[in-house]
Amino acid sequence: MLDRRSFLMGVAAVAVSGVVSRPVWAAPGDAGAFIQSLAESAMNTVAVKDLADSERVNRFRSLFVNTFDLPEISRFVLGRYWRAANDAQKAEFQKLFEDIQVYTWTRRFKEYNGETLELGGVKGEGEGDFIVDSQMKRAKLSPINVSWRVRRVGETFRILDIIVEGASMAITFRSDYGAVLSSQGGKVDGLLDVMRKKVDQLKLG
DSSP: OOOHHHHHHHHHHHHHTSEEEOOTTOOTTSHHHHHHHHHHHHHHHTSOTTOOHHHHHHHHHHHHHHHBOHHHHHHHHHTHHHHHSOHHHHHHHHHHHHHHHHHHHHHHHTTOOSOEEEEEEEEEOSTTEEEEEEEEEETTEEEEEEEEEEEEETTEEEEEEEEETTEEHHHHHHHHHHHHHHHTTTOHHHHHHHHHHHHHHHHHO
8 A cells, every 4th residue: 555655746746747627717827827837848748658767857857946946845844953954954955855756756757647637726825825726637536636835936936835635745744754853863964864875775766
């Protein structure tokens, strides 16, 4: 059975790469259009069949760093430990976190099997933040509700969280990394060592 984090990441990766349909009333340049563009880019560049693993990694890394707010996500995931970490530890955590997500998500893109992402409504969540609702449609299976928390950054948006059937990926990551930190006596260096080993393991496939 898949654990919670694996399930969320699997659904999110497939949702990102899904063919998008959206209401005709959605205005261009809004948060929904941003998610639509993301899904179309992933579909056309990362979810391509018979793509070499190294090229898939490179393509998704470019997409990931340009559409997710990695500094903000890193701060949230580390929580109180972020304030205790020095600049070098923060920088290494963000890079290792990026590597882990890129290598893990890249594998998930291979699971794409023609699912479609139907965009729904967009609602404001405070100044500059929005929730974009969607459903991942699957043949012969019930649809999966996927919501995207995004923040306006200048003329574009960045993703802060993906919520699958009410379960937040950001909160799940925070819980997972918090558990590792607890097992390492609350030491950020201990967490970084675990993450380095995880990256090495993922690189080996």
